[in-house]
Amino acid sequence: MLFDTHAHLNDERFDHIRNELISELSQNGVGAYCEIGYDIKSSEAALSLAEKYDFVYAAVGVHPHDTDDLCESDMDLLKKMCAHPKAVALGEIGLDYYYDNSLRENQRLWFDRQLSVATELNIPVTIHTRDAMADTIDILKVHKDATGIIHCYSGSVESAKILLNMGFYISFAGPLTFKNASTALEVAKYVPEDRMLIETDSPYLAPVPYRGKTNTPVYVAEVAKRLAELRGKTFEEIACITFENAKKAYRIK
Numbered sequence: 001m002l003f004d005t006h007a008h009l010n011d012e013r014f015d016h017i018r019n020e021l022i023s024e025l026s027q028n029g030v031g032a033y034c035e036i037g038y039d040i041k042s043s044e045a046a047l048s049l050a051e052k053y054d055f056v057y058a059a060v061g062v063h064p065h066d067t068d069d070l071c072e073s074d075m076d077l078l079k080k081m082c083a084h085p086k087a088v089a090l091g092e093i094g095l096d097y098y099y100d101n102s103l104r105e106n107q108r109l110w111f112d113r114q115l116s117v118a119t120e121l122n123i124p125v126t127i128h129t130r131d132a133m134a135d136t137i138d139i140l141k142v143h144k145d146a147t148g149i150i151h152c153y154s155g156s157v158e159s160a161k162i163l164l165n166m167g168f169y170i171s172f173a174g175p176l177t178f179k180n181a182s183t184a185l186e187v188a189k190y191v192p193e194d195r196m197l198i199e200t201d202s203p204y205l206a207p208v209p210y211r212g213k214t215n216t217p218v219y220v221a222e223v224a225k226r227l228a229e230l231r232g233k234t235f236e237e238i239a240c241i242t243f244e245n246a247k248k249a250y251r252i253k
Ligand code: NI
Pocket: 006, 008, 036, 092, 201
């Protein structure tokens, strides 16, 4: 059984197939997944979905894309959501200097603020960082008690070392299967066995051979297969290791 640590099945692309897709996940080898919120509304929706299914967990938080209109009252809403028994992380939060959909100063402000909320509540975080590794690491250094996951890791081995030393888990997604994945391959070989996770980031980033299609948690098997090849392990070993790691990262009993 596989644990997809990061997916957005509340995306409208799944409106007509969502219940069927989730109900059939275990038949397709996916034993659990985490539905990730990216703003207040999608975080509430993630919790509703997690209430419906035992094996669905939720992360609640505001993505860097959506930080321009945030205000302090939203932090109160987030805190309430974090108290939900199926809320296993605060996220996804972080910095995205590739799209720059929100002002960088707002991204940094609310990444920092949400990290404070997470450490105050002692809940793990799940972090999105794109073209912003130096600032991500600088802000994390201020929050020494923050722990959690760097989702869809796209940085260097050097940055991975720093983040691993801070206690973070590194999560691999579809790009690991892409032909041009040279840095990702090095990182996938480097990360210690007890710190690696797998995810899909559905509906985005479908792995080879589904690249370009709508991604679903079922395809997390392709990420596991690639990781198994790179690490000289069997698929079953990688499934087992990453499932246990996901439970630890999200503190699931
Ligand atoms: Ni995501």
